[in-house]
């Protein structure tokens with residue numbers, strides 16, 4: 001079908017779009033889950049005791065990260081998530097590797113933002129627990145170099161609480 005454009009360049013609309021044409025809106029039609037799915041996933045890995053924290057963290061669903069990673073990454077790529085939160089990106093990479101028999105690697109960075117829980121004091125600890133649960137579920141040998149390692153940066157500052165209102169104005 002021809003569509004007149006202001007620049008008089010013939011254009012056409014495809015009846016079906018290929019994988020290279022990403023949708024404007026990533027929603028259930030793309031096959032990814034919701035925030036509710038994501039909360040249930042995190043709760044399922046960490047246990048019911050973490051239900052409230054899992055809800056408050058507003059994690060992303062694994063299917064969303066899987067979709068994004070599969071769309072842009074090759075089988076040997078590294079995936080960097082500089083605001084890792086509960087570590088869902090790491091889960092998507094680990095599960096994708098297990099499914100496809102490939103070896104993408106990932107780096108997750110997360111500040112020690114407090115959770116308010118003495119038994120699991122930081123968001124970074126949530127991510128660590130999520131990855132440990134995923135590795136255990138997949139049966140990946142965590143002692144192998146291919147699993148994952150943890151590095152704590154000396155002097156890493158706690159991220160400011162996002163709910164804290166700034167008193168300074170310009």
Ligand SMILES: C[S@@+](CC[C@H](N)C(=O)[O-])C[C@H]1O[C@@H](n2cnc3c(N)ncnc32)[C@H](O)[C@@H]1O
Nearest residue numbers: 058059060083084085086087088111113123159
């Ligand atoms: C919304 S979470 C990421 C959620 C993650 N995709 C998931 O599904 O769990 C983003 C995290 O990035 C961190 N973050 C956001 N802005 C930051 C900043 N300016 N400096 C350091 N950390 C930040 C916060 O600690 C927060 O936990």
